[in-house]
Amino acid sequence: MSHDFTVLIVEDDFHVGRLHAGFVNAVPGFRALPPAPTAAQALNVIHAQAPDLVLLDVYLPDATGLDVLRRIDVDAMMLSAASDPETIRKALRHGALAYLIKPFSAQLLESRLRGYLRYRRLLAETGTLSQDRLESAWQALHPAAAATGPRPGSATETAVLSALAQGGDQSTADVAKAVGISRTTAQRYLQGLADDGAVVISLRYGATGRPEHRYSAAKP
Template structure:
C-alpha cells in the first residue's frame, strides 16, 4: 500500500480527499494534518510515501513545507492540491520538486487518474531502486518522464483517437472474452466499421488486443481481435 498523508487546513476538504484516496486501489491514508505543527509531527512519525499538500495555511506556506519535505524526507513525494493558479506559484512548486499539481475543486475522475499515474511511477521507482543499484540511460529517461506517464500509451491519445470513445470501447473489451471484428464492435457501439477498426488497431498497438486472420465459413479472410493474455 502507498501510504498517504493529507496536509490541508480545511477539514471538510481533507475529509473529501481522504474518501477519494480510499476509493483508489493501492492507497491508504495514514494521517491528516491541518497546521504546521501537525504537518511536521506526522512527517516525522509516519514518513508517508505521498503527501497531498495544500498551499494556503494560516500559519505557514505550503511552498515552504514543500522545501522542508524535499530537504528532510527524500523518499516522500508531493502532489499539491490547491486553489492557487498564479503562474509563479505553479512554477515554484514544479521547481521545488512537486510530483504533480491539481487545482481545486478536484473531481474524483481527475483525482483517480493522478493517483493511478503516481502508482505507476512509485512502482517503477521501487523496481529501479535499491542499494548500490545502477541505472542505465533508458531508466533515467523513464524517471525524467515519470515512468513514461506523460507520453505513455495509457495517457497519450494520437490523432483520431478520442479518450471517451476509447474508454467506452475498452469497457466492451474488458467485459467480454469474445473475439471481435470491426463490424461487430461498430454495431455494439454505434460506430462505423472504419472507426471501430481504427480503435481496435490502436488497442493492438497498446498491447490490450492481439489481431489475427480468420477465414470464416466461406473462406473469406477477416481480421479479428481478442484480448491479449496480459491485457
C-alpha cells in the same frame, strides 16, 4: 504492488480534508492517513509515519505548503486554490510531482494517483533505467489532458493481472484462454502492463530456436 501506498493530506479545512481522503481511499492501492490541518502537524506525521505521498495545500494557518514542500524528502503533489503562475512555478521548482487547482474532480485526482502508481512501478526496478522507461515514468505522472478518468478496459486489465497472479510465467495464449479474450487483445493488454511496470517479460527458447515471450506479474 502488495501494499497500499499511504497518503497524507495537508488541508486546514476539515470538510475538504475528509472529502479528499474519501477520494484517495476510493482508488485501489492507496490509503489516506487522517488529514493534517497545519504545517507543524504535517511535519510531525511525515517524520513519524513516513507516508509514501503527501497532498499539500498552499494555504495553511501556520506556514505555506511551499514551506513544507521545501522541508520534506517525500513525494508530494499540490492541491490548492492558488492559481497564480509564480506559486505554481515555485511548487514545481521545489519538487511537486503535480499541481491540481481547486476545485477539481475526483476523477482528476484518481487519474494522478493512478499515474503515480505506474510511476512507482516503473522506478521500482534495481539497476539502471533505459531512457524509454524513464520517459514512460515521467509520462505516467503527466497523462494527456483527455485521459482524466479511469483507463478504458480497466476490467479486462484487472482480469489479465488476476490471471498472472496465479503464479509462474505465462504465454499470451495462456492469458487469453484464462481471461476469455483473443490473443491479440491479450497481447495488447500485456504489453501495456509491461510498459507500466506491472508485468515482466522474459524469453523462452523452444525446440525451433524461436523465442517465445512469457509474462509474469512484477514483484512488489
